[in-house]
Amino acid sequence: MQELNFPKYEFRFKSNENKVSIFDGIRKKFIVLQPEEWVRQHCVQYLIQHKNYPQSLINVEKELKVNGLSKRYDIVIFNTDGSIHLIVECKSHNIKIDQTTFDQIARYNLSLNATYLMVTNGINHYYCRMDFENERYEFLKDIPSYIKSTN
Template sequence: MPTERNPPHPTDLRLTRFAPQLNVRLEGNKRMVFCVIRKKWLVLQPEEFVRQLLLHFLIGDMRYNRNRITVERGLTINSEAHRTDLLVFDRDMRPFLLIECKAPQVPLSTAVFRQAAKYNGPMQVPYLMICNGQDSYIAEIDYHANDYRFLSAVPEWG
């Protein structure tokens, strides 16, 4: 990653307003949520809650094409297996936006941003985002200048 800098104030996407849209049920003693992308029921862990809220935001508010979003996609970096939380592709199926999700109680830090940047290394995605459900940081990457800048909003898709 390029040099360190102080990010702007985090962006509040008001994700909790999508909570009523989540399809949640009890299965035994576990709360389950239906993933609109993977089309299956998952244990409703805090990080999964953030992922699902973000999916509703991207599809509903931002009008991202649901067929261009992958969830927990595997990738290999230096022979190690990793998974991106959310990866959005553009109309030409090029990686467009990589999102690293954290549970609401996890503070967003430089380490979290570095994690997203590490996952991005082989993909060269133009936009990186980290989110814990309350706060989000979005960065546009300039590979030619080996630099980045923080944005105050999620980029338009397409």
């Protein structure tokens, strides 16, 4: 697979009927290894190992309704109160991230109301913080690491 702009991680693979699968520790199953899944698995490991987000607060590939249409988000990190801290949109390494990608995650966020957004193709990573009051997002150099709530 393509080398990505993430640290190196250890993954479990299996091969079946000429298809390679990668183990997803969040979904607790093997997923067919496609380029976007390769990016998603690296991003999940980055969030757990480098940003210290607990695995229990991470959700991967779930359906949501946007304007009555069924969509699937890539990665969501919840706050301990159940609100959404971060949405991540993953693209294959060969997909250029452009305004369309940001429009997609912004549409998802109309339903989810996450504080932070991340868009990555595994090579380029973009981070934003939502400014709900002014209905815009502010680009950041990185997303914050997990800080355990003391409430």
